[in-house]
Amino acid sequence: MPNAVTIENLTKRFRDVSALNGLNMAIPERSIFGLVGPNGAGKTTAIKIVMNILHATSGRAEVLSWDSRDLVGSAFCSIGYVSENQKLPEWMRVTDFLAYVRNFYPTWDRELENDLVKRFDLPAKRKLKMLSRGMRMKVALASSLAYRPRLIVMDEPFSGLDPLVRDELIECILRGTGEATLLISSHDLAEIETFATHIGYLEAGQLRFSEELKSLASRFRQIELAVGDSPLPHGAMPESWLHLDLSSSTVRFIESRYDEGRTPSDILQVFGDVRNATYAPMSLRSIFLAVARDTREHKA
Secondary structure (H helix, E strand, C coil), rough: CCCCCCCCCEEEEEEEEEEEEEEEEEEECCCCCEEEECCCCCCHHHHHHHHCCCCCCCEEEEEECHHHHCCHHHHHEEEEEEECCCCCCCCEHHHHHHHHHCCCCCCCCCCHHHHHHHEEECCCCCCCCCCCCCHHHHHHHHHHHHCCCCEEEEECCCCCCHHHHHHHHHHHHHHHCCEEEEEECCCCCHHHHHHHHHEEEEECCCEEEEEEHHHHHHHEEEEEEEEECCCCCCCCCCEEEEEECCCCEEEEECCCCCCHHHHHHHHHHHCCCEEEEEEECCCHHHHHEEEEEEEEHHHH
């Protein structure tokens, strides 16, 4: 599958601070790509370089076959952008704002615009300054979908929204994006997990992993072993085992490369016969915390 976005060796420095450190990342076409990571990981910086809002110190980003540094004018007819801090002309009414934006996009679909206004339940005659934050995000999303872009970029769209509004916004996104590629950064891992097809985990300006969500979920397991009176390992433990916890009769750890055939064999080699073993799937949030904790422990 071709890529909608390709990032190669991207570095961005702000004086003495490195926001991105040789970032490499690919976002497949028609995917819903969730970019996650802790605060300060470089998510917004990467997105702003992709959108040609910031310029990289070195490296490059390619967006829909354009070099991101060449994204101007008509190129944005193929790209929609919704940001956490996006400013809207608050003195305008919803209908006036959409009519104003409409003039910039030759591919604007009036029928789709009307459908989005109804689907998002937008108060057409109300001024933008009178809308809640969640409703303003819906207006911004409608203005980014009505011209049928091939790529939609959303930077922290759920920040500060209550759960009901987040669910409504997610439904709007899923129903409105069609066959477009969606790149979305967010701290709301539970929400991302419900609809993303791919996940990229960014930390300290570098990509720790990037893969299909199904693949990620299948390779992480929380494992608990009943080992009797002696939980001490008999052999070397695989590097894929994280956060080993030994008690008097129980061993707990996270397997980051779970395989239903190999993992039990590894356990047998390390601990010998065990009385009982459980292999529990993990949520995206649990995986995120395990990886973040592992990085912190290796830095200590």
